[in-house]
Amino acid sequence: NAGVTQTPKFQVLKTGQSMTLQCAQDMNHNSMYWYRQDPGMGLRLIYYSASEGTTDKGEVPNGYNVSRLNKREFSLRLESAAPSQTSVYFCASSDGAIPNRNYNEQFFGPGTRLTVL
Amino acid sequence: EDKVVQSPLSLVVHEGDTVTLNCSYEVTNFRSLLWYKQEKKAPTFLFMLTSSGIEKKSGRLSSILDKKELFSILNITATQTGDSAVYLCAALLLIQGAQKLVFGQGTRLTINP
Numbered sequence: 071n072a073g074v075t076q077t078p079k080f081q082v083l084k085t086g087q088s089m090t091l092q093c094a095q096d097m098n099h100n101s102m103y104w105y106r107q108d109p110g111m112g113l114r115l116i117y118y119s120a121s122e123g124t125t126d127k128g129e130v131p132n133g134y135n136v137s138r139l140n141k142r143e144f145s146l147r148l149e150s151a152a153p154s155q156t157s158v159y160f161c162a163s164s165d166g167a168i169p170n171r172n173y174n175e176q177f178f179g180p181g182t183r184l185t186v187l
Numbered sequence: 188e189d190k191v192v193q194s195p196l197s198l199v200v201h202e203g204d205t206v207t208l209n210c211s212y213e214v215t216n217f218r219s220l221l222w223y224k225q226e227k228k229a230p231t232f233l234f235m236l237t238s239s240g241i242e243k244k245s246g247r248l249s250s251i252l253d254k255k256e257l258f259s260i261l262n263i264t265a266t267q268t269g270d271s272a273v274y275l276c277a278a279l280l281l282i283q284g285a286q287k288l289v290f291g292q293g294t295r296l297t298i299n300p
Contacts, residue, residue, distance in 0.1 A: 101285060110196070112275050112290030113230070120285035128287070160229060164286060176288060178229035 093161030193291035210276035
C-alpha cells in the first residue's frame with residue numbers, strides 16, 4: 071500500500087516547455103487535489119477532482135490543466151512553463167465528502183520540486 | 188476571498204520552552220480547522236477541530252478553536268528539537284459536495300538545544 075505517489079520527484083524546465091506531473095493513489099479515494107507551495111507560504115489549491123469524471127478550479131488554476139484519468143490517477147499539465155511556476159507541487163487524495171462525516175483526511179504525496187528557468 | 192493567516196511566521200526558542208502558534212480565518216462554508224506539521228516533505232495531519240472551545244490534546248500538543256472570534260491556537264509544551272518544523276493551519280470548507288482546504292502561510296518553528 072504505497073498511498074499517494076508522485077512522479078517525477080524533481081524537474082527542471084526551460085520557459086515555454088511543457089510537462090505533465092503524475093499522481094496516483096491506491097486507497098480507493100474519490101477525491102484528488104493538486105497544490106503548489108512557494109517559499110514562506112502555505113499550500114494553495116490549483117485544481118481538484120471531487121470524484122472520477124469531474125474537475126474544478128481551485129485558488130490558482132491559471133497556467134495549468136488537469137486530467138482525472140481514472141479513479142486512481144490525477145495528472146497536472148503545464149502547457150507552457152513560466153518561471154512563476156517554480157514551486158513544490160503536492161498531490162493529495164481523500165474519501166471526499168461523505169454524509170454524516172465531518173472530515174476525510176487528505177493524504178499527501180511526497181511532492182515534485184519544479185524549477186522553471 | 189477565503190483567507191487564513193498565521194502568526195508568527197517564524198519562531199526560534201530553546202528546548203523545554205512552551206510555544207503558542209496562532210491561526211485566524213475568514214472563510215465561507217467553514218466546517219473545521221486543521222493543523223498540520225511539515226518537516227522536509229509532505230504535511231502530516233495533527234488535529235481537526237470542529238466545535239468551538241473544544242481542546243484537543245495529543246501528548247505535549249494541544250489546540251483550541253474559537254468559532255466566534257474565528258481563530259485557533261496550537262500549544263506545544265516542553266518543546267524538543269524534533270518539534271522543529273513548519274506548522275500549517277487550514278480551514279476545511281465544504282463546497283458543492285467537495286471538501287477543500289485553505290492553508291495559512293505556516294509558522295516555521297526552530298527549537299535550539
